[in-house]
Amino acid sequence: xxxxxxxxxxxxxxxxRHSYGENPLELYEPIKYIMALGGKRxxxxxxxxxxxxxxxxxxxxxxxxxxxxxxxxxxxxHDDIMxxxxxxxxxxxxxxxxxxxxxxxSGDVMLIRAYDLLLDVPKEKLxxxxxxxxxxxxxxCEGQQLDMxxxxxxxxxxxxxxxxxxxxxxxxxxxxxxxxxxxxxxDAESIQMLYSAGENMGIGFxxxxxxxxxxxxxxxxxxxxxxxxxxxxxxxxLIEALSKAEGHLKTELEKWLxxxxxxxxxxxxxxxxxxxxxxxKAFTEQKINEYFTRGLSNLNxxxxxxxxxxxxxxxxxxxxEREK
Amino acid sequence: xxxxxxxxxxxxxxxxRHSYGENPLELYEPIKYIMALGGKRxxxxxxxxxxxxxxxxxxxxxxxxxxxxxxxxxxxxHDDIMxxxxxxxxxxxxxxxxxxxxxxxSGDVMLIRAYDLLLDVPKEKLxxxxxxxxxxxxxxCEGQQLDMxxxxxxxxxxxxxxxxxxxxxxxxxxxxxxxxxxxxxxDAESIQMLYSAGENMGIGFxxxxxxxxxxxxxxxxxxxxxxxxxxxxxxxxLIEALSKAEGHLKTELEKWLxxxxxxxxxxxxxxxxxxxxxxxKAFTEQKINEYFTRGLSNLNxxxxxxxxxxxxxxxxxxxxEREK
Numbered sequence: 001x002x003x004x005x006x007x008x009x010x011x012x013x014x015x016x017r018h019s020y021g022e023n024p025l026e027l028y029e030p031i032k033y034i035m036a037l038g039g040k041r042x043x044x045x046x047x048x049x050x051x052x053x054x055x056x057x058x059x060x061x062x063x064x065x066x067x068x069x070x071x072x073x074x075x076x077x078h079d080d081i082m083x084x085x086x087x088x089x090x091x092x093x094x095x096x097x098x099x100x101x102x103x104x105x106s107g108d109v110m111l112i113r114a115y116d117l118l119l120d121v122p123k124e125k126l127x128x129x130x131x132x133x134x135x136x137x138x139x140x141c142e143g144q145q146l147d148m149x150x151x152x153x154x155x156x157x158x159x160x161x162x163x164x165x166x167x168x169x170x171x172x173x174x175x176x177x178x179x180x181x182x183x184x185x186x187d188a189e190s191i192q193m194l195y196s197a198g199e200n201m202g203i204g205f206x207x208x209x210x211x212x213x214x215x216x217x218x219x220x221x222x223x224x225x226x227x228x229x230x231x232x233x234x235x236x237x238l239i240e241a242l243s244k245a246e247g248h249l250k251t252e253l254e255k256w257l258x259x260x261x262x263x264x265x266x267x268x269x270x271x272x273x274x275x276x277x278x279x280x281k282a283f284t285e286q287k288i289n290e291y292f293t294r295g296l297s298n299l300n301x302x303x304x305x306x307x308x309x310x311x312x313x314x315x316x317x318x319x320x321e322r323e324k
Numbered sequence: 325x326x327x328x329x330x331x332x333x334x335x336x337x338x339x340x341r342h343s344y345g346e347n348p349l350e351l352y353e354p355i356k357y358i359m360a361l362g363g364k365r366x367x368x369x370x371x372x373x374x375x376x377x378x379x380x381x382x383x384x385x386x387x388x389x390x391x392x393x394x395x396x397x398x399x400x401x402h403d404d405i406m407x408x409x410x411x412x413x414x415x416x417x418x419x420x421x422x423x424x425x426x427x428x429x430s431g432d433v434m435l436i437r438a439y440d441l442l443l444d445v446p447k448e449k450l451x452x453x454x455x456x457x458x459x460x461x462x463x464x465c466e467g468q469q470l471d472m473x474x475x476x477x478x479x480x481x482x483x484x485x486x487x488x489x490x491x492x493x494x495x496x497x498x499x500x501x502x503x504x505x506x507x508x509x510x511d512a513e514s515i516q517m518l519y520s521a522g523e524n525m526g527i528g529f530x531x532x533x534x535x536x537x538x539x540x541x542x543x544x545x546x547x548x549x550x551x552x553x554x555x556x557x558x559x560x561x562l563i564e565a566l567s568k569a570e571g572h573l574k575t576e577l578e579k580w581l582x583x584x585x586x587x588x589x590x591x592x593x594x595x596x597x598x599x600x601x602x603x604x605k606a607f608t609e610q611k612i613n614e615y616f617t618r619g620l621s622n623l624n625x626x627x628x629x630x631x632x633x634x635x636x637x638x639x640x641x642x643x644x645e646r647e648k
Contacts, residue, residue, distance in 0.1 A: 021462060021466075023466065024466060024469045024470055024473060026469055026472075026473060027465060027466060027469040078428055078429070078432060081425075081428060082425040082428060082429065100424075101405075101406040101472060104402055104405060104406060104428060105402070105406065105465055105468060105469055105472075107432075108402060108431075108432075108435065108465050109462055109465045109466075111432065111435055111436075112435075112458055112461045112462050112465070113458075113462070115439060115454065115458055116458045119451060119454055119455060119458070123451060126450055126451060126454075127443060127447060127450060130439065130443055130450075130454075131443060134436055134437075134439055134440045134443070137436045138345065138433055138436050138437070141351060141429055141432050141433045141436070142345075142347065142348060142351060142433075144429060145348045145350055145351040145429055146348055148350075148425060148429075149348060149350060
């Protein structure tokens, strides 16, 4: 078993064992529920992998790594209310299974419990970790607000979109790696490099998500292929298409975006054809590559010769290759 | 100007000056809005008054005291969504003025900003302060959940009700005083005593709120007198009446609770008569007195001869006498 599999097993066992609280049941059941829905746990894994580059004792990072995952799931619980999402990982969302009030309040407690788990860092590092966590957490909220703002805006630029996904998803990945570096005892420059690696990879992952929604293999992709197109979601691809389309392509694109009654497959096909004509797929792949390359070179630049650096690199490369 | 007026002035100036963040506007405007609605700020005042008993330099407690107030207002923002409250301090609630999504997300950021303000404590006290704050914050959420649970329950015992208000409102008052003690450098026993004082006073204040809703002077009481009666709110008075009423009083009480169409004044009058017959007013006043007496004696027991202890005592006594 390689290190990342071993770390995943340890994390899952810790999550199983962990108590978020007991009474009242209505408050704590939804936390257990969402945490048990699974997910790849790659944020806390990255924390542990980063710690283990610099320290023989990765176990000091387990609770703080869990904090990152609990925080991430808190944002999912609240985002799902805001997005009126019925399903999360194929199961009813908390506000659907219980109600919105429960999802608000259980989410609030999850955020507090994330802070509890973060307290498990060495005393002399607590302030630094919390300062960075607070900044990250606020940025994630800023990203979610921008995402909601974009829904009702006509024009969103590529730059604005990239900044939104940086805040909404990348900074937490950056923090996950940075936290691992801080706890492992890395120097300030390496800690910054780990953060940048996570930030770059995170943007790459989100762009890849956008791409897979349109071009993913339906047998491998977890969600409905074309879901974003059907919902007019302002993805990187749509934003590029909107900025590049001219003449009849522009008319055609705007027609499909305005249409209220349509056949799903027809719309997906039509938008795909527009993307094809505008070379959006290749452009997006190039962007993804750019961010992944930057992220990987951030990791390569870490000034340490330790085989465990390879473990982190291999883990990240495998995430890069995923098709779902 | 006495100390508590001076502290209030300093606090208000700090709140005015404080930035919770700027972009996106939609996220941070609601925070400025709710914080500017006012309120008596008696939680942070208690922190400063407690610090100043033990330390010449109360200024070290300003930011942490503000954290308590920001946290309190975060709970108001989220509770108002859950309670579908249209007004807060006579102004539209955040979810009414903007929408529920905004109130959820701005609230989340407020909680994070409260943690930011708490980081402003001496390094060696940070872990202790955060441990206690986390526990308090989770308990406040537990209290809110219990409060919501009680709405749909037939029978709530006096004991359950007291525990609910202890969690929902008292523990934060306890923490406000405890925090002041910790920052001022009080010994462990005094810190515990300050907490107990806040806890006891807090229960007294909530019971007094319940009482004033029924017996308050309409010209002094901020809200509609009888509002809880009209809404069938399970207050201490109603819970006592439900447990004590027998025979025709019980029938009469249950009739009014079931009635869907009624004249407000008639219902308030009828329930008041039932309370009268069951001696609920005197019983509630006695309970309030009990908690206030306990709280004040906790403060009196603080082993310190310092005129600033009198300032805190006088401030608390003045809160006890309030009629709105």
